[in-house]
Amino acid sequence: MKPLIAGNWKMNGLASSVSEIETLVERLNGSAPEDRDVLICPPMTLVASLAAQFSDEAIQIGGQDCHSSGAHTGDVSAEMLADAGAAYIIVGHSERRADHGESDALVKAKAEAALRAGLTPIICVGELEADRKAGRAQDVVGAQLEGSLPETDDDFVIAYEPVWAIGTGLTPTIADIEEMHAFIRSKTRNNVRILYGGSVKPGNAKEILAVANVNGALVGGASLKADDFFPIVMAAPVN
Numbered sequence: 086m087k088p089l090i091a092g093n094w095k096m097n098g099l100a101s102s103v104s105e106i107e108t109l110v111e112r113l114n115g116s117a118p119e120d121r122d123v124l125i126c127p128p129m130t131l132v133a134s135l136a137a138q139f140s141d142e143a144i145q146i147g148g149q150d151c152h153s154s155g156a157h158t159g160d161v162s163a164e165m166l167a168d169a170g171a172a173y174i175i176v177g178h179s180e181r182r183a184d185h186g187e188s189d190a191l192v193k194a195k196a197e198a199a200l201r202a203g204l205t206p207i208i209c210v211g212e213l214e215a216d217r218k219a220g221r222a223q224d225v226v227g228a229q230l231e232g233s234l235p236e237t238d239d240d241f242v243i244a245y246e247p248v249w250a251i252g253t254g255l256t257p258t259i260a261d262i263e264e265m266h267a268f269i270r271s272k273t274r275n276n277v278r279i280l281y282g283g284s285v286k287p288g289n290a291k292e293i294l295a296v297a298n299v300n301g302a303l304v305g306g307a308s309l310k311a312d313d314f315f316p317i318v319m320a321a322p323v324n
């Protein structure tokens with residue numbers, strides 16, 4: 086399976102940030118990267134301009150969220166993101182689940198809206214620290230998968246992001262990552278890519294990306310600088 090290395094810029098990125106992508110693309114072009122998919126999900130304000138500028142390059146552009154349809158002031162639909170040149174949409178990121186009270190049902194509706202618009206949703210799941218300490222990480226993730234995955238289409242990506250590992254510099258042990266990814270694989274089809282996310286850095290990417298059933302990474306902080314993101318992209322093993 087072709088690995089997917091996705092950068093989630095969150096609420097970072099101004100027009101001037103384009104220089105980081107130019108640097109990234111330059112390095113990717115020098116390294117024959119066809120054996121891996123590289124994605125940058127900038128804030129909404131940059132999706133159209135970055136997609137236009139880099140449409141023929143070694144990277145793709147995605148959104149960080151979408152709404153389904155209807156009158157929702159301030160929101161953006163999956164169709165609009167497709168129209169702007171996005172190829173993927175992150176849905177159900179833990180920050181949206183926590184900050185905006187997004188339920189599994191809403192995440193599922195967003196994933197289905199993305200699929201209807203011809204985009205690939207990256208559906209995020211992950212347990213809280215208290216869940217892991219209490220030994221119920223798999224129960225939590227299992228319930229999220231049950232509630233959030235589209236029923237009819239398997240053209241989606243799952244990102245396992247333990248909430249306590251996001252932006253903290255903490256990561257699960259390799260054995261814990263392997264166990265959770267095997268569990269997620271048992272709940273989905275063999276051709277669905279399962280990304281790991283949460284404090285992926287140049288220093289740990291190789292080890293994490295080599296784990297069975299880890300088919301790529303969703304990278305936050307370390308995706309903002311080409312100097313950090315490029316080595317993570319190149320750390321993905323070739324199948």
Ligand code: PGA
Binds near residue numbers: 246250282283305307
């Ligand atoms: P991080 O974020 O890499 O900064 O931990 C990951 C994410 O939120 O997707």
